[in-house]
Amino acid sequence: YRELHTFELQAPTRLIEWAHGSRVCVAGYGQSGGNEILQLIPPPRLQAKETQGLCPERDFKVECGGFSKHPVYSLKHVPDTSLLVTSGPPDSSIQVWQVSAEDSDVIKSMGTIVTENSTGQPWAKIATISARVPWVLHGSTLDSVQITEVELRKNVYRAASQDSEELSGLAFLDSSTVLLCCARGRLCMADVRQPQHPTQAVPVPAVPHGERWCMGTLCAAQGSGMGSQPIARLSSRGFIILTDLRKASEPLALAQARVPSPGSGAEFLCVSWAPALQGCLAISGFDGTVHVYDTQRWDSSGREAEPTFVHKGHVLGGAGGSGDPPLVTAHTWHLQKPRTVLSAASDGSLHVWDWVQP
Amino acid sequence: FTACSSCPGAGQDVGRSCILVSIAGKNVMLDCGMHMGYNDDRRFPDFSYITQNGRLTDFLDCVIISHFHLDHCGALPYFSEMVGYDGPIYMTHPTKAICPILLEDYRKITVDKKGETNFFTSQMIKDCMKKVVAVHLHQTVQVDEELEIKAYYAGHVLGAAMFQIKVGCESVVYTGDYNMTPDRHLGAAWIDKCRPDLLISESTYATTIRDSKRCRERDFLKKVHETVERGGKVLIPVFALGRAQELCILLETFWERMNLKAPIYFSTGLTEKANHYYKLFITWTNQKIRKTFVQRNMFEFKHIKAFDRAFADNPGPMVVFATPGMLHAGQSLQIFRKWAGNEKNMVIMPGYCVQGTVGHKILSGQRKLEMEGRQILEVKMQVEYMSFSAHADAKGIMQLIRQAEPRNVLLVHGEAKKMEFLKQKIEQEFHVNCYMPANGETTTIFTNPCIPVDISLGLLKREAAIGPVPDAKKPKLMHGTLLMKDNSFRLVSPEQALKELGLAEHQLRFTCRVHIQDPRKEHETVLRVYNHLKGVLKDYSVQHLPDGSITVESILIQATAHSEDQGTKVLLVSWTYQDEELGSYLTSLLKKGLPQSTA
Numbered sequence: 026y027r028e029l030h031t032f033e034l035q036a037p038t039r040l041i042e043w044a045h046g047s048r049v050c051v052a053g054y055g056q057s058g059g060n061e062i063l064q065l066i067p068p069p070r071l072q073a074k075e076t077q078g079l080c081p082e083r084d085f086k087v088e089c090g091g092f093s094k095h096p097v098y099s100l101k102h103v104p105d106t107s108l109l110v111t112s113g114p115p116d117s118s119i120q121v122w123q124v125s126a127e128d129s130d131v132i133k134s135m136g137t138i139v140t141e142n143s144t145g146q147p148w149a150k151i152a153t154i155s156a157r158v159p160w161v162l163h164g165s166t167l168d169s170v171q172i173t174e175v176e177l178r179k180n181v182y183r184a185a186s187q188d189s190e191e192l193s194g195l196a197f198l199d200s201s202t203v204l205l206c207c208a209r210g211r212l213c214m215a216d217v218r219q220p221q222h223p224t225q226a227v228p229v230p231a232v233p234h235g236e237r238w239c240m241g242t243l244c245a246a247q248g249s250g251m252g253s254q255p256i257a258r259l260s261s262r263g264f265i266i267l268t269d270l271r272k273a274s275e276p277l278a279l280a281q282a283r284v285p286s287p288g289s290g291a292e293f294l295c296v297s298w299a300p301a302l303q304g305c306l307a308i309s310g311f312d313g314t315v316h317v318y319d320t321q322r323w324d325s326s327g328r329e330a331e332p333t334f335v336h337k338g339h340v341l342g343g344a345g346g347s348g349d350p351p352l353v354t355a356h357t358w359h360l361q362k363p364r365t366v367l368s369a370a371s372d373g374s375l376h377v378w379d380w381v382q383p
Numbered sequence: 384f385t386a387c388s389s390c391p392g393a394g395q396d397v398g399r400s401c402i403l404v405s406i407a408g409k410n411v412m413l414d415c416g417m418h419m420g421y422n423d424d425r426r427f428p429d430f431s432y433i434t435q436n437g438r439l440t441d442f443l444d445c446v447i448i449s450h451f452h453l454d455h456c457g458a459l460p461y462f463s464e465m466v467g468y469d470g471p472i473y474m475t476h477p478t479k480a481i482c483p484i485l486l487e488d489y490r491k492i493t494v495d496k497k498g499e500t501n502f503f504t505s506q507m508i509k510d511c512m513k514k515v516v517a518v519h520l521h522q523t524v525q526v527d528e529e530l531e532i533k534a535y536y537a538g539h540v541l542g543a544a545m546f547q548i549k550v551g552c553e554s555v556v557y558t559g560d561y562n563m564t565p566d567r568h569l570g571a572a573w574i575d576k577c578r579p580d581l582l583i584s585e586s587t588y589a590t591t592i593r594d595s596k597r598c599r600e601r602d603f604l605k606k607v608h609e610t611v612e613r614g615g616k617v618l619i620p621v622f623a624l625g626r627a628q629e630l631c632i633l634l635e636t637f638w639e640r641m642n643l644k645a646p647i648y649f650s651t652g653l654t655e656k657a658n659h660y661y662k663l664f665i666t667w668t669n670q671k672i673r674k675t676f677v678q679r680n681m682f683e684f685k686h687i688k689a690f691d692r693a694f695a696d697n698p699g700p701m702v703v704f705a706t707p708g709m710l711h712a713g714q715s716l717q718i719f720r721k722w723a724g725n726e727k728n729m730v731i732m733p734g735y736c737v738q739g740t741v742g743h744k745i746l747s748g749q750r751k752l753e754m755e756g757r758q759i760l761e762v763k764m765q766v767e768y769m770s771f772s773a774h775a776d777a778k779g780i781m782q783l784i785r786q787a788e789p790r791n792v793l794l795v796h797g798e799a800k801k802m803e804f805l806k807q808k809i810e811q812e813f814h815v816n817c818y819m820p821a822n823g824e825t826t827t828i829f830t831n832p833c834i835p836v837d838i839s840l841g842l843l844k845r846e847a848a849i850g851p852v853p854d855a856k857k858p859k860l861m862h863g864t865l866l867m868k869d870n871s872f873r874l875v876s877p878e879q880a881l882k883e884l885g886l887a888e889h890q891l892r893f894t895c896r897v898h899i900q901d902p903r904k905e906h907e908t909v910l911r912v913y914n915h916l917k918g919v920l921k922d923y924s925v926q927h928l929p930d931g932s933i934t935v936e937s938i939l940i941q942a943t944a945h946s947e948d949q950g951t952k953v954l955l956v957s958w959t960y961q962d963e964e965l966g967s968y969l970t971s972l973l974k975k976g977l978p979q980s981t982a
Contacts (some may be wrong), residue, residue, distance in 0.1 A: 085592040
């Protein structure tokens with residue numbers, strides 16, 4: 026490691042999201058209520074370009090917090106506003122929160138956006154875009170995908186689909202195109218300017234059955250247009266498929282990650298691209314480790330890939346012997362520092378690490 | 384009730400603690416700190432807040448100091464000798480031993496180095512310490528007949544304590560600075576389930592999520608290692624106690640593991656002082672240190688040797704621990720001057736430095752220092768800061784509240800920060816009121832004293848048999864007599880109370896005359912009354928007795944002729960006090976007259 030910082034949160038989180046002003050948000054997902062949403066200020070050390078010495082400011086500070094009765098599975102900051110949206114069981118509705126850090130350190134609940142037939146549905150996946158409009162893309166199944174203008178609570182778009190297949194993720198490719206990833210691996214796209222047109226399946230080759238899939242894309246703001254960044258899909262068996270949307274019928278690259286066979290299910294599967302390192306992605310959710318891969322040398326053979334780096338901190342640093350080994354629940358990349366990753370695990374640990382390039 | 388007034392400090396992580404508590408008529412001052420950010424009178428708390436006519440000794444029952452950090456005891460000599468207070472000052476034994484050293488150091492820096500005039504003298508420090516009464520952990524100390532205090536282990540630094548202040552059945556716990564996670568040389572704070580009416584806790588670090596100790600240590604070792612590897616020298620200025628031992632143990636283990644050869648030195652003055660204090664206060668450190676101390680002398684490390692002044696000039700890498708901690712004088716400053724010019728060297732400051740010291744200057748980024756004789760010292764060596772001091776974070780505060788179970792919580796914090804989130808968190812989790820007064824603000828808290836009352840078994844059985852089945856969730860109304868004797872309260876049945884007190888029971892009986900127009904004979908009137916009442920009072924037991932009287936439950940009605948007017952009958956309605964309600968109801972009923980119809 027070049028840098029390693031380990032922190033302990035009061036309650037484990039399964040999300041790490043960046044918010045306005047380099048803030049980091051985490052939230053509890055306990056079933057018995059009393060979950061906290063925390064907006065943290067990262068230590069100045071992590072914000073600086075150059076790593077300074079043993080500077081005293083190595084701690085996170087809780088800037089503000091809120092209380093949620095329900096577990097929080099997903100959280101997104103709505104760019105250019107002081108709003109946050111969250112989602113989680115027991116249904117597919119999304120909650121809106123207001124952060125006004127200057128006046129008060131409490132994140133206030135601003136109500137719920139209830140979606141039609143939301144009871145009994147799996148929890149909604151959320152995506153936002155830094156465009157001038159405060160849009161939130163959300164939905165739990167293909168036929169419940171919609172965009173809500175979150176300040177006016179107005180519905181802006183509703184997907185025309187009859188398919189009730191469960192989603193594992195969704196994203197804005199740009200302000201008029203959305204990409205949807207089904208839990209069974211299918212990819213669909215839709216043009217939000219033409220709601221009457223059904224969502225189009227992206228012509229990717231079919232994936233093996235029985236696995237659960239999730240996707241990773243680079244934020245629409247970072248990427249220079251829809252086609253430039255490949256989409257990564259990760260399966261619960263550790264198979265990774267890279268797809269270029271401009272030429273979707275053939276995979277760009279395939280690889281098999283060396284991960285333990287799915288034990289506790291695919292609850293925390295996560296794959297993400299590094300914003301500042303070309304072709305670099307990270308995966309987690311199989312055990313207590315985070316793998317980093319350089320995909321530039323991958324081909325379409327689907328061979329086992331060698332990770333550039335494996336972060337084992339959550340396993341080694343744990344309480345040791347008391348119950349199940351910790352499982353990494355989420356990871357995310359630092360937006361500016363190229364090799365810095367933040368990862369969280371089921372034991373409440375939060376790590377920030379930066380590896381030495383071999 | 385208790386009232387509280389706080390004067391917390393402002394700015395960064397340095398403040399000044401000084402809290403006044405009024406509890407059941409007693410006045411206690413908690414800590415008497417100096418604000419090290421200011422150079423003028425703002426550094427002292429404003430004692431005119433306390434009492435208008437200035438006689439502090441009369442007004443205050445005692446002063447309690449939680450630990451030796453200057454932001455908790457720095458203004459004590461000023462307070463006791465310059466403002467004037469002659470009452471008792473309580474603190475733990477280690478605090479009593481270490482306070483004067485730090486106060487004297489601080490005085491020297493402020494007066495000698497900075498030329499301040501309105502400051503306490505060395506004699507004042509001595510005189511102040513004469514007023515100190517040292518206490519042991521968990522020892523109940525009677526300040527006077529009603530006021531008692533008890534110290535609990537607080538972690539944080541050697542000798543730091545949390546204090547419980549009790550008057551009668553009201554109590555307050557003040558935490559001072561504390562830490563809920565043990566470190567290498569101190570245990571974690573601990574308190575029993577004393578259920579104080581109020582818990583006063585510091586909350587400056589409540590919003591901090593600290594980087595783990597392991598990572599800090601890892602970085603520290605990395606820095607030391609890198610410096611030594613390139614042939615540089617590392618200077619670590621320390622105070623005699625506390626962190627120095629931790630760092631020594633850390634380095635010793637690392638040197639052993641990495642098989643390093645560079646020498647590590649510990650200045651002898653430090654060794655003697657530290658050994659001396661550790662011998663005195665061994666019970667204040669944690670298990671590990673105690674074991675180490677018992678097995679060998681504190682500073683007989685394999686890789687750490689005693690320092691000699693001449694070694695500073697030796698070529699090659701080395702690590703040196705030297706006093707004093709803020710580089711303001713003595714050996715550490717001497718070594719610093721020798722090594723400052725070489726960029727291969729490093730100085731690691733392990734704690735906060737007071738303004739005016741070289742330590743503070745270099746941490747602020749100054750690289751050209753003016754020494755005595757107008758000599759300029761250019762600092763090319765690397766300057767690092769590493770804070771090991773531990774405070775309770777939000778999790779720690781919740782833990783302490785869980786341990787003590789206070790009825791109210793008051794948080795004292797460094798800045799006028801908005802802490803609404805923590806306040807709500809505490810209120811939601813523990814269902815207690817949480818107060819966060821600002822500097823100079825008074826908070827009043829009302830207490831509900833619990834008065835235990837014994838209830839006699841007979842009364843309990845009797846009352847439990849009446850009415851609905853006792854339900855844990857609903858209060859049940861009981862009737863009894865409260866006997867207060869010799870500070871004990873007992874609830875007994877009235878009969879038993881009369882017996883015990885040797886009193887005779889008096890029966891109260893009311894008799895009321897109701898006039899009824901009825902020319903017939905008395906016994907016919909009685910019959911009419913009887914039938915009337917029987918018809919109206921269907922749920923009651925109405926009886927016509929052979930002797931001509933009527934009873935309604937236990938109420939007696941008799942009829943006689945009016946002495947002067949044969950046409951009027953007089954009904955005597957008589958009842959005991961217990962039947963007052965029914966009795967007055969009957970009377971008003973009869974006053975309305977009888978129906979015309981005959982029996």
